[in-house]
Amino acid sequence: MHLSENEGIEGKTFLVTGGLGHVGSALCLELVRRGAYQVRAFDLRTNSPWSHLLINHGVHCIQGLRKNNRKCLYTCAVRPAAIYGPGEERHLPRIVSLAKLGLVPFKIGEPSVKTDWIYVDNLVLALILASMGLLDDIPGQKGRPIASGQPYFVSDGFPINTFEFIGPLLKTLDYDLPKSWLAVPHALFLGKVFSFFYSVLYPWLNRWWLPQPLILPAEVYKVGVTHYFSLLKAKDELCYVPIVSPREGMAATISYWQDRKRKSLDGPTIYAWLFCLIGLPALFATAYLPDIGPVPILRTIGLFIFKSMWMMRLAFAIAVSAHVSEGVFAWCLAKKVDPANAKGWFWQTLALGVFSLRLLLKRARK
Numbered sequence: 174m175h176l177s178e179n180e181g182i183e184g185k186t187f188l189v190t191g192g193l194g195h196v197g198s199a200l201c202l203e204l205v206r207r208g209a210y211q212v213r214a215f216d217l218r219t220n221s222p223w224s225h226l227l228i229n230h231g232v233h234c235i236q237g238l239r240k241n242n243r244k245c246l247y248t249c250a251v252r253p254a255a256i257y258g259p260g261e262e263r264h265l266p267r268i269v270s271l272a273k274l275g276l277v278p279f280k281i282g283e284p285s286v287k288t289d290w291i292y293v294d295n296l297v298l299a300l301i302l303a304s305m306g307l308l309d310d311i312p313g314q315k316g317r318p319i320a321s322g323q324p325y326f327v328s329d330g331f332p333i334n335t336f337e338f339i340g341p342l343l344k345t346l347d348y349d350l351p352k353s354w355l356a357v358p359h360a361l362f363l364g365k366v367f368s369f370f371y372s373v374l375y376p377w378l379n380r381w382w383l384p385q386p387l388i389l390p391a392e393v394y395k396v397g398v399t400h401y402f403s404l405l406k407a408k409d410e411l412c413y414v415p416i417v418s419p420r421e422g423m424a425a426t427i428s429y430w431q432d433r434k435r436k437s438l439d440g441p442t443i444y445a446w447l448f449c450l451i452g453l454p455a456l457f458a459t460a461y462l463p464d465i466g467p468v469p470i471l472r473t474i475g476l477f478i479f480k481s482m483w484m485m486r487l488a489f490a491i492a493v494s495a496h497v498s499e500g501v502f503a504w505c506l507a508k509k510v511d512p513a514n515a516k517g518w519f520w521q522t523l524a525l526g527v528f529s530l531r532l533l534l535k536r537a538r539k
Contacts, residue, residue, distance in 0.1 A: 181308045183208035190215050195261050198223035201232045203297045247307040247321040253296050254289030254328040259429035272348035275442030279355040280336040282397030287332035289401040292422030295415040299327040302411040326402035329419045335396040345427050357397040364390040438517040445528035460485040496526045503533050510537045
């Protein structure tokens with residue numbers, strides 16, 4: 174199939190299902206760039222982070238278009254690998270958020286396990302080429318379009334281990350990389366435990382206070398078992414050749430996440446949160462509360478460490494004073510280096526003390 178870049182696109186109307194999503198919005202914008210007469214995005218969502226950009230480019234978010242001069246609706250299946258790129262919302266945000274909290278303690282499977290990834294621009298190209306392959310009004314072409322009823326696997330064309338793939342991103346963001354490996358059977362058992370636990374909590378899954386599960390069985394299979402596919406069929410029939418290399422795609426993705434991190438409030442791992450949010454109340458209970466509940470046990474431990482009630486109360490007073498002074502200092506410093514998040518830095522440093530302040534000082538040095 175040999176067609177020009179705008180063949181079958183220029184001057185025509187397109188309906189993009191899921192047009193408000195990460196890939197759908199990129200496809201809409203690319204169709205507009207290639208000269209489509211009108212692009213309409215159909216999506217169950219009323220808005221998304223890309224809505225304003227789509228509207229500015231003339232994309233209409235409506236139900237679609239019906240043409241009466243077509244007797245057949247030709248379709249094909251484009252089967253992408255794991256999608257990545259600036260603005261992607263499914264894979265990397267979850268990985269980065271877990272790494273930020275220090276909850277990526279191990280790699281799954283063997284180092285030789287490989288999976289496919291695809292950069293968003295490459296996927297948009299594949300979708301456009303597939304739509305061209307469904308045209309039935311090309312002069313000199315008879316019969317069914319070449320892509321009609323066909324499946325096409327598309328990717329960057331470079332299978333790679335998932336943890337090797339995300340390593341440069343996590344390293345650039347200063348998040349710890351997992352060093353130990355967990356066998357697939359053990360990871361599956363852990364995933365099933367989380368699956369059962371969250372099934373019990375089904376009525377509350379959308380509540381803000383319930384964190385996402387650490388891992389699920391489907392994710393174990395995704396990263397721990399080799400599964401990648403050939404893109405030769407898409408290359409032969411659709412002339413699909415990735416336009417962005419994995420190195421270029423990851424560089425753009427890293428740049429996006431670095432910018433996103435600079436604009437957001439950075440935080441320590443979950444272990445620092447647990448240490449401070451449990452440690453300070455426990456120290457207060459040990460030093461001041463009567464012997465109720467677990468207080469006697471905590472007081473015994475406290476006396477073993479601090480030797481006397483007076484020393485425990487002094488330690489609590491020093492800790493509170495340090496947190497308050499660090500919080501005030503963080504607020505003053507953040508007003509200079511990160512004014513948009515100054516209040517967030519104050520409250521976080523007030524709660525976490527030096528664990529939060531050191532991150533702000535690091536940002537100030539940069």
